[in-house]
Amino acid sequence: MTLFSPSISRLALTLSLCVLSTLTGAATLKESASGKPGDPPKEAPSTLIVSDTLHYDDTKSESTFTGNVVMTRGLLTLNSDVLQMHEDKDGFQFGTATVDKGKRVFIRQDRPDTFEVLEGIGDRAEYDGKEEIFDLIGHAIVTRYICGDRFDTINGQKVRYHQKTDVYEAFAGPEAGTSGGRVRSVAQPRSKVDAAIAACKAKKTAN
Numbered sequence: 001m002t003l004f005s006p007s008i009s010r011l012a013l014t015l016s017l018c019v020l021s022t023l024t025g026a027a028t029l030k031e032s033a034s035g036k037p038g039d040p041p042k043e044a045p046s047t048l049i050v051s052d053t054l055h056y057d058d059t060k061s062e063s064t065f066t067g068n069v070v071m072t073r074g075l076l077t078l079n080s081d082v083l084q085m086h087e088d089k090d091g092f093q094f095g096t097a098t099v100d101k102g103k104r105v106f107i108r109q110d111r112p113d114t115f116e117v118l119e120g121i122g123d124r125a126e127y128d129g130k131e132e133i134f135d136l137i138g139h140a141i142v143t144r145y146i147c148g149d150r151f152d153t154i155n156g157q158k159v160r161y162h163q164k165t166d167v168y169e170a171f172a173g174p175e176a177g178t179s180g181g182r183v184r185s186v187a188q189p190r191s192k193v194d195a196a197i198a199a200c201k202a203k204k205t206a207n
Contacts, residue, residue: 047073062085069097076109080125081172092162099123104139115200117145122159123175128187134161139177140170151193155184 015074052067063085071078080097087093095106104121111118123138136142140159144152157173170183 046159047071050203051083074113078125086131088116090130093127094129095125095127097125105136107136114196115147115204117148119143119145120159132162132164135159138175141177144197146193147203149196151188151196153184153186157181 007018047066049069051064051065051069051073055064055066065083067081069078069080070084071083078097081099081103083095083097085093085095099105104123105125107120107125109118110116120136120140120142122136122140124136126135126137127133128135136159139158140154142154142159143150154170155176155178156170157176158171160169160171162169170185171195172181172183174181176182176184
């Protein structure tokens with residue numbers, strides 16, 4: 001198990017928000033702009049889920065989207081073959097995104113304000129709303145791109161993000177997809193990241 005520095009925490013956070021927004025996913029949801037008491041709420045982005053079929057069981061509070069599943073929420077997109085969601089008796093929500101053998105769950109978020117693209121892939125993705133934990137499991141890779149260039153990458157059998165504590169971990173294992181099944185991480189210095197963003201901004205402005 002490896003704990004990582006805050007320089008890549010936004011990657012895992014973005015992924016956790018993807019599944020969380022699917023589970024809570026209605027345009028009617030409200031969220032505070034800054035999280036401070038008294039701040040006026042703002043409308044959450046609408047969530048669109050497209051699939052070949054949808055099965056909903058009201059008695060079990062379960063929804064299953066199957067076949068070419070594409071979930072879009074704002075600038076964030078999730079692709080899978082199956083997306084299953086359910087709610088327990090206490091109102092906690094849980095979700096699992098899976099794909100057929102030989103494929104990967106894919107998550108992407110564009111961040112145009114900082115010229116970043118965040119991408120994550122894995123054999124499956126899981127969200128535990130009770131513990132507020134998000135996992136990418138099986139050959140998990142999380143990558144940040146700036147102006148089209150790769151900067152930060154995490155590889156592991158599982159990448160986990162704890163929403164309550166803003167801590168994330170990567171776990172080694174036979175399905176890490178790395179030499180010896182070890183966790184592998186690459187993070188660029190903050191100065192290099194800032195320089196890349198500034199250069200990209202200048203280039204876009206010139207055009």
